[in-house]
Amino acid sequence: MTDVESPQQQQQLQDQDEIKKLCFEGAWAWIIEIVFWCLVAALIMYLLRRLVEGPIYRKPNRIDGKVVIVTGCNTGIGKETAMELARRGARLYMACRDAARCEAARLEIIEKTQNTNIFNRTLDLSSLSSVRQFAERFKAEESKLDILVNNAGVMATPRKLTADGFEQQMGINHLGHFLLTNLLVDHLKSAAPSRVVVLSSAAYIFGRINQQDLMSEKNYSKFMGAYAQSKLSNILFTRKLAEILKDSKVTVNCAHPGIVRTELMRYNSCPKTWNVIKTIINVFIRSPKAGAQTPIFLALDPKLECVSGGFYYNMLRFPVLPKAKDAEMADWLWQESEKLVGLKQSITPPMKKKEEEKNSEMETVKVVARDE
């Protein structure tokens, strides 16, 4: 009681308290603000990533025992596609050019999916004899083929020729798969309803079929020229094959997977000093698993059983530019490809019939004209 503080002292103490409180609350205000902005940043990042990754195929349908071939499935989009089809019970033939890389991926797929019906097979699409060997062995082993995924590809490579003298992007991305599919058509028909899925690319919009110089002998442009031409060829091939197979319950559709973080850029690695920029760019690029969703959707979705000849991105059908719908060009490319790969038996009797019909129609017109 004797310890009575003077009003002055009391005021001082109070001020000190006030200052302490202020400091304390001030720090909290800072922390709360920082946490708030971190949360906002995380949310934006999450939404951005969701947007970049695109939709996911979620239907649970299984394909137990269905025979599947995926080309180039030791890495990238092909591996993720193969993984999902294996998870759903496929009898999977991995068609890869490098036996060791194929086996490593095969063991990983078996471990992750617990499906043991996964087989390693050698297929080098830059060699027609390798394609023929692969097809022959496969046909001796299986009597039908339910799903063929033409996935393997190279992009923007230096100009190089395949074993058969084709420019390699055209040779691998288009001609190798052209021969493979032709050789397997009867097996696809035996499994009907069955499917062909083709990996194309939105890069087709830069392309044109250079009829005078299909193999870029006169002028080589690695991306806008040869790669884009090969991806445009993939679409023309898809549409032509869909037309040829329209009464057979074998459907053919193609996909743009998005821009995906894979080894596709291996021939165009940027300098090391770019690492920071690369990290930033990666935020806007899909994971291989996300990139595989549209091919997976095309291979699996029951609602596509009667849908053929489409170009899909993000599991949606997109219209294509007139140059990818040019039926005359598709015919020309088909016949040229048949010649280039040395196909002995064409699978296109309907087309020849159409020409005959046209001829006989013309004759009728002539006769009518003469009668008048």
Ligand SMILES: NC(=O)c1ccc[n+]([C@@H]2O[C@H](COP(=O)([O-])OP(=O)(O)OC[C@H]3O[C@@H](n4cnc5c(N)ncnc54)[C@H](OP(=O)(O)O)[C@@H]3O)[C@@H](O)[C@H]2O)c1
């Ligand atoms: N990534 C994208 O942004 C993107 C965009 C649009 C379209 N695509 C298309 O998606 C498909 C898959 O590409 P990705 O991004 O997954 O590329 P990736 O990671 O480079 O995988 C390509 C696969 O094709 C194989 N391959 C290459 N040449 C081959 C040959 N001569 N014979 C057999 N297999 C061969 C590769 O085998 P090795 O590992 O042994 O070389 C690899 O397994 C390609 O058709 C590509 O054009 C990709």
Ligand SMILES: *[C@@H]1O[C@H](CO)[C@@H](O)[C@H](O)[C@H]1NC(C)=O
């Ligand atoms: C391919 O798979 C078989 C088992 O099916 C395995 O014995 C063989 O070693 C594999 N090939 C390669 C080159 O690893």
Ligand SMILES: *[C@@H]1O[C@H](CO)[C@@H](O)[C@H](O)[C@H]1NC(C)=O
């Ligand atoms: C070569 O190709 C590029 C890209 O396709 C094109 O811009 C250029 O005009 C072509 N050059 C010749 C001589 O045809």
